[in-house]
Amino acid sequence: MDFDALVERRGTYCSKWDEMEDLFGVPASDGLAMWTADSDYPTADCVIEALRAATDFGVFGYYRGMGLFRDAVAWWLQNRHGWTIDPTWILPTQGLGNAIAMCLDVYTQPGDNVVIFSPVYHEFALKVGRAGRKVTECPLVLNGDRYELDLDDAQSRLTGNETMLIWCSPQNPSGRIWTPAELRAVADFAERNGLTLVSDEVHHDLIYPGETFVTFDNAAPQARDRLVMLCASSKTFNLAGLKVGCMVIPDETLRGRMASRMRALDYTPSSLGVIATTAAYSPQGAAWVDAQIAHLVRNRTIFDAGMAAIPGVRSLPLQSTYLAWVDFSGTGMPFAEFQQRIAQGARIAASPGPSFGAGGETFMRFNLATQGARVEEAVTRMKAAFADLQ
C-alpha cells in the first residue's frame, strides 16, 4: 500500500475537503484539509476486495452475517489488544458517535450530569447537551508535554447528580495513552460515584512504536459491572462513512438493557459496513495497520520538526493516533490571531482547540492521516504564516 500516492478528494462530497470553505473560510481550491478525523488514503485491500465481491454479486437483501462480524471483532481484540471476550458481549452500532448517543439514552436520564475529562473529543459534550443531559467538565492537567489526571479536583467538581463518565482512551486530542494505574484510578472514581463507565477506545489501534495501549477491562477488571467499551474500524481503516461500530458490554444486565432498547428501535447496522469491518479485522487488515503506523511515524516526524522550528509553537509528542495537538501559547497570540493565520495565511483547515473544552484555548488540532507531501506542504505554509516570529 502506497500511503503517499496523492488522492484528490475534492468534489467527492467528502466532509473533510468539501466543507472546509463553509466551516473555516479556507479556500476549497488550494486549502489543505487537516481537521475532521478521517484519512486521505484508501482503506486496506482486503476491505476493498470484500466490498467489491459484495457489489459484484449485487444482491443486497437482509443480511445474517453478524456471527462472522462478532467473531472478527473478538479475534481483533484478542490478537491486537490481548483482550479475551465472549463474542456475545458485542452489540453492533451505527458508528461510535451513535454508540455514545445510545449510551446516554439508555444509561442516563434527562437532567443527569455526565463527567468528561477535557480537553476531549468535542462531540462528547455536544451529545450530552443534545440528549438533554448536563456536562460536568473535569480539566486534565498539562504537566510539561503530558496530560495528567487530577481526580481530587474532579471529585470536587461533582454535583452529586452524575450518573455516567465518558472516558476517551487513548485521548482525542493529544493521543495520550493512559497507564494501567491511571485506568484503575478512573475505575475507582467511577465506582465511588456510582457512574456507568463508557470507555471510548476508537483510537486504540494506531499506537506508535515503543508505546503500549491497555484496554480498560484488562487494566481494571473490577469495573466490569459498569463498563461499556466502544471500538470501531472507522478511524483505523478509514470507514467512517460506512457507519459501523461496536459496544462491548461484559455485564449481562447492562448489556441486556442496551439490547432491549436496540430491539425496540429495530436497530441493525447496514450489511456493507459489517462486511467491511469483518474483512478489516483479519491478519491482512493487521498488516495494513502496521504499514499505516509506519507511514504516520514519518508524517509525525516531518510535522513535529516543522512546528518545532516556529518559535513559540510546539506539537505535543504523540503516543497514538494521527491527531497532532499543537500549542500556540508560546507565541503570546490570542486564539483569534493564530487561528486566522492558520486559516487565512497558511490556508489550512485545522480543528479549533477551544472546541475540545477547557484546556484547549491555546491549541489547534491537525490531522496527519494524509500523504507525506501534504504534511510537508502544511509545514511550509505554517512557517510562512508565522515567518515574522523567526
Ligand SMILES: Cc1ncc(COP(=O)(O)O)c(C=O)c1O
Ligand atoms: C473519540 C471518538 N469517538 C467517536 C468518534 C466518532 O466515531 P464514528 O465516526 O465511528 O461515529 C470519533 C471521531 O473522531 C472520536 O474521535
